Amino acid sequence: MSSENKKKEGLVPEPSLRRMPCYLAYLKLAKRRNQEFVSSTHIARDMGVDPTQVTKDLSYTSIVGKTRVGYEVNALIEVLEDFLGFTKLDKAYLFGAGSLGNALLHDHGLDQYGLKIVAAFDVDPKVIGRSIEGVPIFHVSEFEKMKDENVQVGILTVPAEFAQDVAQLMAAGGIKGIWNFTPIRIRLGDDVVVQDTSLYAHLAVMFNRMGHVKK
Ligand SMILES: NC(=O)c1ccc[n+]([C@@H]2O[C@H](COP(=O)([O-])OP(=O)(O)OC[C@H]3O[C@@H](n4cnc5c(N)ncnc54)[C@H](O)[C@@H]3O)[C@@H](O)[C@H]2O)c1
Incomplete structure (x- = not known):
């Protein structure tokens, strides 16, 4: 099922949705620090969330992390903003x-x-x-x-x-x-x-x- 369909059917759990803006804020900070990639382990450690939870939350969007390096910061910011409806005003x-x-x-x-x-x-x-x-x-x-x-x-x-x-x-x-x-x-x-x-x-x-x- 595509992420768009999951969203429409309301299958994204509320706690995951609530964590996503926090991931976004974290990623924007990483971007300001010129970080290109970030792993779910790092996000989890810095935000005090379980790593599997981070991976699961992000799996509701279309993004896939790369083995060893993790997620591309810019791409993940774009995907999250779009997924959360923050790109359109x-x-x-x-x-x-x-x-x-x-x-x-x-x-x-x-x-x-x-x-x-x-x-x-x-x-x-x-x-x-x-x-x-x-x-x-x-x-x-x-x-x-x-x-x-x-x-x-x-x-x-x-x-x-x-x-x-x-x-x-x-x-x-x-x-x-x-x-x-x-x-x-x-x-x-x-x-x-x-x-x-x-x-x-x-x-x-x-x-x-x-x-x-x-x-
Ligand atoms: N969720 C929160 O964290 C949080 C924090 C603070 C206040 N509140 C709540 O927010 C509400 C507003 O609080 P406040 O401190 O800004 O109060 P306030 O009295 O300063 O502002 C309320 C405004 O609503 C206007 N108003 C009254 N009847 C109206 C109507 N029928 N149509 C349109 N406007 C009308 C008043 O003229 C006033 O300007 C309250 O219900 C309060 O309990 C919630």
Whole structure:
């Protein structure tokens, strides 16, 4: 089965997908250090992952390593970026231009990961009509008129109490993927992918692990 088909059928396990951007960052660093080749053993050692896991993760892409030398750094960067969809720029709308929304609007890293915020929506008269990093902010009621089939990604950064309603509005307006930063479990039909993301979840894990570190 081709890697494209595997991806379509959702056979790539989530932990593998989550590790791939880390491999990419590692490889970009290797490139800056003028390294031409890198082996899965080296990636594994430097990233603290099992070598067989690295090989397995990379096998979901089309790349094959060369015996003894490993993977060509440039080629692997290209393959990973393409596989993860980072080469084509997806347009996104942001809902909630508050503290977190602002931070995301200022994050230049998103472009490198294939996401470009083209407009933001809010209800606060203090921000409506302004631009942040060149991204215009509209009243959320304008979204209906601005429906665009080329914008299928929505970033949800509104207060928790409005999250479900705004998510429904997004879905009704043709948004197919919601990057949900709110702590609310969004309920929508199967035609919309909702990806929850929480800094605090990782903080909780860190605190828990710190409690188990030997003193
Ligand atoms: N996932 C994370 O790691 C993480 C981190 C910080 C905050 N959050 C969550 O992100 C959300 C935003 O947090 P914040 O600190 O930026 O809050 P904030 O109050 O600074 O910003 C929220 C913005 O949403 C706007 N808003 C309110 N109702 C709206 C609506 N119906 N449509 C569009 N915009 C609307 C507000 O006017 C405000 O500008 C919260 O749900 C918070 O819990 C998550």
